[in-house]
Amino acid sequence: MSRSQAIDSVSQAFEQGAFLSILNESVTYRTESQEPGQLLELYRYLREYVTPRVEKLGFMVAIYDNPVDGRGPLMIATRIEDPDLPTVLSYGHGDVIRGYDAQWREGLSPWRVTVEDDRWYGRGTADNKGQHLINLLALEHVIQARKGKLGYNVKLLLEMCEEDGSAGLREFCQEKRQALAADVFIASDGPRLAAARPTLFLGSRGAFNFELSVNLRDGAHHSGNWGGLLRNPGIVLANAIACLVDQNGQIQVPGLKPRTLPDPVRRALADIEVGNGPGDPDIDPEWGEPGLTPSERVFGWNTLDVLAFKTGNPEAPAHAIPGHAKAHCHIRFTVDSDYTTFIEMIRNHLDAHGFQDVDVCQTRMEVMHATRLDPDNPWVRWALKSLARTTNKKPALLPNLGGSLPNDVFADVLGLPTLWVPHSYPACSQHAPNEHLLGSVVRESLQIMAGLFWDLGEAGPALVGERSQ
Template sequence: MSRALAIDYASEHFDNGDFLALLQRSVAHPTESQEPEQLPELYRYLESFITPHLRALGFETTIHDNPVKGRGPFLIASRIEDPALPTLLSYGHGDVVRGYAAQWREGLSPWEVVVDGDRWYGRGTADNKGQHLINITALEQVIKARGGKLGFNTKLLLEMGEEDGSPGLGKFCAAHQDELAADIFIASDGPRLAAARPTLFLGSRGVFNFELTVDLREGAHHSGNWGGLLANPGIVLANAIASLVDKQGRVQVPGLKPQKLPDNVRAALVDIEVGSGPGDPEIDHQWGEPGLSASEKVFGWNTLDVLAFKTGNPQAPVHAIPGSAWALCHIRFTVDSDYRTFIDAIRTHLDAHGFDTVKVAQTRMDVMHATRLDPASPWVGWALDSLKRTTDKSPALLPNLGGSLPNDVFSEILGLPTVWIPHSYPACSQHAPNEHLLAPVVRESLQIMAGIFWDLGDEGSRLVKEAN
């Protein structure tokens, strides 16, 4: 029994094609949670694919209906070796976005894993079937290497509605806190910083959606007769937005920004380079908050973006002054901001700048909160050391993901320290046609997670005491 043996078993599982075959069976399930008619398929994924696999590893499993009627189910699996041992909670989601089969490259299908060089194509390969299957497979190899033991207890939560906004997840976890109680949360989603660099992130930025509306009159009026006499709502709204965020993307409302960038976050981001991978767009270095590095802008600060803007009839414009204008915006925010104050801050700012005709309203009440485990947590140093030991690389540490995940459910409702180890990469076409995993990243990730789970069996008890 040794750590090296567990990693060798994980490598062999990749090399002999067993993991690819497992992923192929998973991807064959069209688990599109945004399509109501696919609800039976969401259950089928858990019942006929995941449950037999986990039970063969000694897990007890239960499938639960979603507390939100008509939405995807949840599975709780547990493998308890000894109540006195540390307990790991892991997570994944078996649902995917729509397949969009007609948009995939010729020869590819969303519901079949097609290997083309180092790329494994298929819907869910990167998000999130491939990622949670890597973790389950690594657990399996550690059990094998330790002669049937892990050295810790394991709980797994799989949801089938993440791509539909995780409806019911918070309510479900609150109702099942005892069943999900653990000492550490380790899961995988999202991309690495770069394909070749193992990555840890400790939470995510939150996302707050709001709309701006200018509704001045009913209908449109001929611009030849009324131009220069009637206020144009499109122009009013454009100027209102420009008062919130300037032409270089700098947020102009103090209440929408963190007061400062914490020193420990700045220190963690010193060696983080953003936008250096193949296929990445060229960064506009003058865009965003001045005085911050590219990584600090994405992982340590707030941004305000316009997602959609409409006035008049864009599909068939006419020479008329429209009666209304509308824009959908959102704010990506860190734990250093309170999203509950955003609407009041925007309203106060608009009124102070003479935009009293611009209405502002929050558009989604189920805000994904910002979360961040303290980079000084003993769990963080331990995980970084484990990754470096396995790969002989310097892993990237992101205080939080630039995007959003339902991590607040685990960090706030369940009260767990959260460590995420992603197994995809930025150009994986997640959510788009031609989604794929990179084979070298899959192999390395299997090794990484075998190392992590071996080390948790060796050091988990010590870490629980240190963290508490």
């Protein structure tokens, strides 16, 4: 069979409902990793659902307990044709965010797939069951088209704790570095730039969480008796935040900004338009770092955001001056920044502006590290060519995702060039009620991955040789 026949084969399977059936079965597993009571369900998904599917494709499967007690398990599945052939490592996560069953629109359930026109609703359809299942079905049809011989080896890592911070993933990959050794990493997560535009991204921004707090006194005091005499912690904290980031969202602390916006990144983002898709919010054109385009601000720069702010009792306000105020903030940062200096930079800036009473500390949430493969890397040129050949569209190239993924584990711990081909879109409602995939994107994504997996058999040896030079 030919490349086009492999693509036609997986397209026909889609039209006949094969993928919808696969997806619906996977969604019935309530794999909510943030719920401690669902740990057995996380194991069931790997043992009962994934294992038979990949064993049918010639994979050997091993399931491991998480290095962190009580967290979701991990799977390594390997399909080795010849140790001397190139090896691709792929990845996905079978756990999902909480279902929030009561918040879904009438007629929908998070635990079954409901099709309404182009939208396929269900928890995990977009994040991430649908995405790694697209890749597995495409790989299955390429294996069949090549009569069982891909011309390369495949390793698959599935984790069941991504929605709980990927706890244990780094330690696991350090321990299993040899078992996960490969030449390139190809996986799918996150959204495309837009539903109609195939997308390739090469890493992700990092995420660093911190708290600001003001603790002036125990208890609250009547504002009529003490207003104008007692400092208000909410006002102090609001001004401290404004000292860090101004009214237009521009970071005011030089050490919290990237050192540079590299020329390859600027070139890659030159034709990237953010927003204007169905369900997208309107962009505030004056918000963020001046002098940058919207795409440069979200993919090439750092942002500081307030996620939550509390003082007093918002649910039942009283005429009293509170004693405490707290804000939870985070910084999305690029690979050009050193997050280990962030707390020191914030502390020094607050002190210099008279906010010694504002405490700052890093939260217990694990830092998501920033990564970015060079857009000029040969693997990037190969992948872009493959996507364009399959779709007859110019793919969007994002040097890194605006959000955060545990890509540093693959890029830094395992030392791999990382290619992400997302199969969702920005308005998919992941992490929210009414999560969904678009059927049209599923169909095109199956074709893209079939073409990519076919092309890897043709170009893999040369690309591996070029990397080793």
